[in-house]
Amino acid sequence: xxxxxTTKERLEWAIAVCRERGLRRTRAMEELLLALIAADxxxxxxxxxxxxxxSEQCDKATVYRLLGRLQEKGVIRRLGLHExxxxxxxxxxxxxxxxxxxxxxxxxxxxxLECPVETLEKEVMNRTGFSGLxxxxxxxxxxxxxxx
Amino acid sequence: xxxxxTTKERLEWAIAVCRERGLRRTRAMEELLLALIAADxxxxxxxxxxxxxxSEQCDKATVYRLLGRLQEKGVIRRLGLHExxxxxxxxxxxxxxxxxxxxxxxxxxxxxLECPVETLEKEVMNRTGFSGLxxxxxxxxxxxxxxx
DNA sequence: GTACCTGCAAAACCTTTGCAGCATC
DNA sequence: GATGCTGCAAAGGTTTTGCAGGTAC
Numbered sequence: 001x002x003x004x005x006t007t008k009e010r011l012e013w014a015i016a017v018c019r020e021r022g023l024r025r026t027r028a029m030e031e032l033l034l035a036l037i038a039a040d041x042x043x044x045x046x047x048x049x050x051x052x053x054x055s056e057q058c059d060k061a062t063v064y065r066l067l068g069r070l071q072e073k074g075v076i077r078r079l080g081l082h083e084x085x086x087x088x089x090x091x092x093x094x095x096x097x098x099x100x101x102x103x104x105x106x107x108x109x110x111x112x113l114e115c116p117v118e119t120l121e122k123e124v125m126n127r128t129g130f131s132g133l134x135x136x137x138x139x140x141x142x143x144x145x146x147x148x
Numbered sequence: 149x150x151x152x153x154t155t156k157e158r159l160e161w162a163i164a165v166c167r168e169r170g171l172r173r174t175r176a177m178e179e180l181l182l183a184l185i186a187a188d189x190x191x192x193x194x195x196x197x198x199x200x201x202x203s204e205q206c207d208k209a210t211v212y213r214l215l216g217r218l219q220e221k222g223v224i225r226r227l228g229l230h231e232x233x234x235x236x237x238x239x240x241x242x243x244x245x246x247x248x249x250x251x252x253x254x255x256x257x258x259x260x261l262e263c264p265v266e267t268l269e270k271e272v273m274n275r276t277g278f279s280g281l282x283x284x285x286x287x288x289x290x291x292x293x294x295x296x
Numbered sequence: 297g298t299a300c301c302t303g304c305a306a307a308a309c310c311t312t313t314g315c316a317g318c319a320t321c
Numbered sequence: 322g323a324t325g326c327t328g329c330a331a332a333g334g335t336t337t338t339g340c341a342g343g344t345a346c
Contacts, residue, residue: 022300023300023301024299024300024301024344024345024346025345025346026300026301026302026344026345028301028302029301044335045335045336046334046335058302058303059302059303059304060303061302061303061304061305061336061337061338062301062302062303064335064336064337065301065302065337066301069301078230079230080228080229080230080231080286081228082226082227082228082284083228084234084310084311084334084335085334085335085336086232086335086336100272100276100278102278103280109276111272113268113272115268116264116265116267116268117264117265117285119264120261120263120264120287121287123261124248124259124261124287125289128248128257128291128292129291129292130248130250130287130289130290130291130292131289131290131292131295132251132289132290133287133288133289134287134288134289135285135286135287135288136230136284136285136286136288137265137283137284137285137286138228138283138284138285139268139269139272139278139281139282139283140281140282140283140284141273141278141279141280141281141282142278142279142280143276143277143278144276144277144278144279147279170325171325171326172319172320172321172324172325172326173320173321174319174320174325174326174327175319176326176327177326192310193310193311194309194310206327206328207327207328207329208328209312209313209327209328209329209330210326210327210328212310212311212312213312213326213327214326216312217326232309232310232335232336233309233310233311234310234311
């Protein structure tokens with residue numbers, strides 16, 4: 001992930017937004033945000049709970065509810081990525097990643113693309129009357145290792 | 149859904165592909181394909197099983213396994229769409245839809261966009277070595293009814 | 297002190313699989 | 322007739338909720 005901002009700046013931004021919007025600052029919140037900031041790709045609830053920093057610190061239900069609150073406040077984003085489980089990624093303003101997923105081994109990579117979809121968003125808004133649009137773009141295929 | 153091809157043509161195409169690739173032609177397969185061809189947006193397993201034509205005809209497990217086989221043979225496509233459940237859509241050659249999802253009421257619309265992402269697919273293949281690429285693009289936002 | 301957050305536990309959901317019988321080829 | 326498909330039933334995994342107690346403000 002491009003480090004235009006440091007971990008500390010990201011964390012402080014996220015916590016500030018959350019506090020402004022009525023959430024309390026807790027240890028679990030900080031640990032979860034740090035885990036998501038450190039991640040180079042979206043993570044599932046199970047993956048996040050598997051991390052030592054979090055599993056020693058809080059319950060799965062807590063992480064689950066935190067993810068919901070953080071998403072609601074707009075500091076993280078929930079993604080589908082074609083799997084049964086939901087994936088979550090840190091959402092720093094102005095940063096947007098699309099993803100590349102191997103349909104064989106499940107590997108997920110973030111793509112820092114010059115994404116032409118942003119232009120489309122406006123068109124879709126005009127055409128459909130939807131507001132607050134954002135998009136999710138994923139590429140699926142077989143990675144070189146899986147093709148052999 | 150734009151009806152460049154009739155239901156019958158679509159059905160026959162799908163069944164021909166399936167038979168070529170080793171699947172048997174069954175009543176359940178036909179009903180399921182017809183349901184997906186008739187759908188104006190992707191459907192979940194539960195939705196499909198709720199249809200009279202299917203529920204009276206076959207079990208949920210059968211539909212589930214059929215969806216897997218049909219996807220494997222390439223006549224339908226499995227989508228994420230941000231929900232817990234997987235969505236399935238008919239995949240006629242040369243047709244590709246992107247989707248618009250209301251984050252408030254869950255409404256899903258198919259968008260027949262001039263999609264600039266196809267160009268990106270080649271770039272991503274070259275850059276990453278992935279093969280057999282396809283993409284999934286979804287827009288999320290609030291529909292006019294939900295904004296009120 | 298109050299309102300929110302956390303942990304533990306259980307429920308709810310969707311997906312996935314085993315196995316015996318039936319249909320297709 | 323052999324192989325694959327179907328139904329029923331049960332298991333597996335992830336998500337979601339209730340409630341009592343603890344914590345941030």
